[in-house]
Amino acid sequence: MSREQTQPNFILLNIGHAIHNADWNWQKVSSPFIRVHFVESGTARLIREDKTYDLKKNHLYLTPAYTTHGYRCEGHLSLYYLHIYEEQGHHSSLFDLLDVPVEMKADALTIQLIKRLARVHPERKLPHFDPWSYDNLPTLARNIARQHAAPLGYEMEAQGIIRQIISRFLVHATDKNLHIDKRILQSLHYIRTHLHKPISVDMLAENSFLTKDHFIRLFKKDMGCTPGKYINAQKLEKAQRIMMSRDIAIKDLAYSLGFENDAYFNRFFKKQTGENPGNYKKRVRLLAADNIPQ
Incomplete structure (x- = not known):
């Protein structure tokens, strides 16, 4: 993939911390935005395309936009969630061009960056965790408008942190051209x-x-x-x-x-x-x- 084929511009939609107790169970979720989860403690499963991933402590999990997936949680789970919208302009989406790993070990800097983003954007926390309460076009429109209205410094910092997080997965990505x-x-x-x-x-x-x-x-x-x-x-x-x-x-x-x-x-x-x-x-x-x- 040539670098000219894609110039990603990321918009922060949601960031926050959640504690679940056997109440994070959803099926057939598919959204127009990217999801990243950082698991702080506990256990759960991510189901993607008939493959199940056991969520591990101090690991990151990425789900591209329009990827049908589900969650299964039977006990305690503490995690951070990050929802990102990728503006494409006249360029292709990163995830149309690359096969990106689902799971990555989180390094200390990435953990700090995720917590920093959640700390400076408390207004981006989800009021409800049911995907159907926020996974719709009106909510997407509101969040995009909110980010465009944010002070320039906060917007630039959010862009930088998101790029750092996504880059951890891209280091191990491969071209989709093979298939x-x-x-x-x-x-x-x-x-x-x-x-x-x-x-x-x-x-x-x-x-x-x-x-x-x-x-x-x-x-x-x-x-x-x-x-x-x-x-x-x-x-x-x-x-x-x-x-x-x-x-x-x-x-x-x-x-x-x-x-x-x-x-x-x-x-x-x-x-x-x-x-x-x-x-x-x-x-x-x-x-x-x-x-x-x-």
Whole structure:
């Protein structure tokens, strides 16, 4: 992976300390943000993709965004939790490009940094630990807006600490290229870095030197969905991210995502979400504004 392919920008969503007593049991959790857990004491299990990890004292555990997972706790557990949103811009996500370890031994500095982040951001502690109480777009919008409104020094410090923590896992990461056809990998990179332009399946197939039918079959085999569905999902996610973090006119948003006009974008957005973009933007911006610290 070349360094030009990704320039991660991390946003702190939540940080805090939790003590559980057989009450941290959830299934089929999948979120648009990264989770990091630091286990201080006790025992529990993390279940990911049919593999179970026994949580160990003084170890870190990382779960990338949109990774379906669960937790099982049958006794005492003391841990710190960290929720991170990765803004991608025109770059690919780190976790689209790399296979990152799930578990890492925490060094003394990392432990200090996690505790420091929790100490200076007490307002980021979760009021409830049920994932469905905070794992939703309005809450994500509020937390992103809160971080953008934070003093610059705190924001820079949070960015630095998060990078330090993520770097511990990246040292042992490997390229994901091994299991994906290089032509599909090239197409993925093109899609993620050209969401501001129109993207056609015909053009992707031509650039891959494949027929359209062959390209679609190969893409679906490697990615589990058609290229058209993948492109739509990427454009929709980026549209929602932009509306959560910026007060942008719908017309400008449509052009910034490669749509010919805002009417076409309105139809696309409503088909994907059941809600027109103007109403969605108004709703998430109001929810975010209500929770920006004064």
